[in-house]
């Protein structure tokens with residue numbers, strides 16, 4: 001196949017949702033369609049069990065297993081699909097955000113009964129920041145849920161996106177009769193007994209046809225006609241470019257559990273979702289169809305084997321063809337490196353590959369040399385941007401609990417931060433070290449790994465903070481005035497940049513209002 005066709009047929013995306021909305025179930029159904037797994041439950045068994053325990057050792061063990069589900073690649077109707085997992089339960093971390101820096105589009109899953117929930121809002125903030133095209137899947141229609149029009153309003157309001165239904169639900173819960181596929185003009189009727197196999201849809205262009213009454217009853221048909229009229233009146237026609245430019249998000253309805261509405265979603269997705277796009281570097285734009293390979297590290301999975309500090313760096317291929325055993329430049333160190341066993345992820349299997357194309361994710365074995373955001377090229381000095389740190393929300397002071405091991409502790413902290421586990425800030429007030437994370441589990445992981453991998457012991461002390469955000473200003477005088485007045489709340493990040501430690505949402509808001517010349521940033525790239 002021509003190189004350009006390899007690029008065009010790739011769809012690299014993530015499924016994002018609040019825990020329990022049905023992300024794992026939907027992923028599994030997509031894999032079943034792709035023939036990548038053959039029984040339901042294959043992905044689920046790898047999922048971090050939310051009920052299991054808050055014991056992070058157990059979670060880390062499962063994380064070890066779930067490395068295979070970090071990226072799930074499969075073929076479907078000539079399309080190469082790469083689904084990137086966004087960990088969401090106790091293992092919610094900056095990694096979850098960062099994964100979104102490596103995708104070309106996302107599917108957002110929303111529980112019809114619960115509507116838009118907090119984690120979805122947080123993840124969507126990252127998508128909006130990056131202008132990522134979004135498709136919404138409203139799930140669990142086999143159960144009673146909110147009114148679909150109310151749901152659409154809620155999605156527009158909370159996720160700050162414009163929506164356009166491309167399918168519509170016919171009832172809900174006990175009265176759920178199926179879905180009308182607006183995109184393909186097809187009627188899909190729901191039968192509870194057919195749990196795993198999607199119904200054969202009925203082509204129905206003319207909604208006034210008596211056939212509709214026959215299939216779903218007269219009453220339901222009248223309601224559907226009315227609602228579809230309303231949709232066509234309220235929402236503008238679907239325009240592909242509007243979706244691709246992230247100006248509008250198509251919405252689908254279904255039930256992932258009953259595999260209902262999923263195939264419609266997938267078929268539309270492969271048609272409309274973008275193939276790999278250009279990526280930004282400090283120096284220039286990089287286009288996927290360039291001849292030479294480039295890529296960046298967006299995630300590092302540690303603890304593959306704790307005894308050897310064996311890690312797997314996840315690299316997104318941005319341009320050219322990646323080849324096994326070819327020398328590539330690791331731009332930050334200036335070293336040429338050859339990879340003899342790069343891995344790819346087909347469904348839940350990890351295997352050594354000879355080549356990979358733009359949009360693919362390659363796993364590279366690393367003994368501690370790579371950092372999040374590192375760039376690989378054939379020889380060009382490029383630095384990919386758009387892989388920032390995200391403003392953390394949980395904080396603790398970290399102290400040395402074994403004075404004999406302070407060197408080990410410092411080294412360990414630096415390396416774990418490079419891996420993207422958490423962020424380190426030094427308070428300018430007292431020089432104390434503060435660890436900031438977006439997920440609670442990271443504190444335990446850091447403590448455990450410092451001890452087991454570096455022989456260092458740490459202890460935490462509480463600090464009451466709401467958020468850490470970066471700031472700057474064009475006005476030097478105002479900047480130093482702000483720093484003087486807020487000196488108790490200023491810290492430096494690992495690059496010696498200024499960070500404001502807001503102790504409450506109110507104090508952050510007040511700072512933003514009182515110091516309009518200061519720009520506050522919620523990611524480290526600005």
Ligand code: G4P
Pocket residue numbers: 017018019020021022023024025026044139140141142143254255256257258
């Ligand atoms: P997540 O990855 O987003 O956290 O959600 P997951 O797919 O694990 O789904 C959470 C729960 O919701 C599961 O039930 C799952 O079976 C259920 N679910 C997912 N999609 C649907 C749907 O379309 N309809 C209905 N009725 N339920 C759905 P559970 O009881 O927590 O887990 P399990 O014992 O079924 O595995």
